[in-house]
Amino acid sequence: MKKHIKIALLAAALLAIYPLATWLALNCYQDDPADMVWTDREAYNRKFISNLDLTTAVQQDQVQHKLGGPDITEAYQSTADLYQLVFYRTQRDISDGITTKVECTALLYRNRQLIAVGDAAQQQFLQMQPGRP
Structure with a gap:
């Protein structure tokens, strides 16, 4: 049971970080031709x-x-x-x-x-x- 909770918490953390990382990449990274x-x-x-x-x-x-x-x-x-x-x-x-x-x-x-x-x-x-x- 504890293993399932850890996996669920890890998945939730990744889902929370992904939008932030995407936003940072789109708004802070400058293209260099x-x-x-x-x-x-x-x-x-x-x-x-x-x-x-x-x-x-x-x-x-x-x-x-x-x-x-x-x-x-x-x-x-x-x-x-x-x-x-x-x-x-x-x-x-x-x-x-x-x-x-x-x-x-x-x-x-x-x-x-x-x-x-x-x-x-x-x-x-x-x-x-x-x-x-």
């Missing part, structure tokens, strides 16, 4: 980028803090502004070990502030460069 496998990193990047809000000021260092360094970067310096087009991988196209722009989502920064995401970012960046209409 550098430690993720590529499939998880792509999903993480995709989710984070889809939640970016261009109506509020989003700084480049805020994004890099969450996503790490970009997979591909291009830049253009005008007389007044620095434009940076960065690419984060969000989907796999060909399993060849090389990340291409097709596998990425673009983010465009002007003076380190986010101004466009996705295809619009690429189009704006191309239009700003000299020799473009």
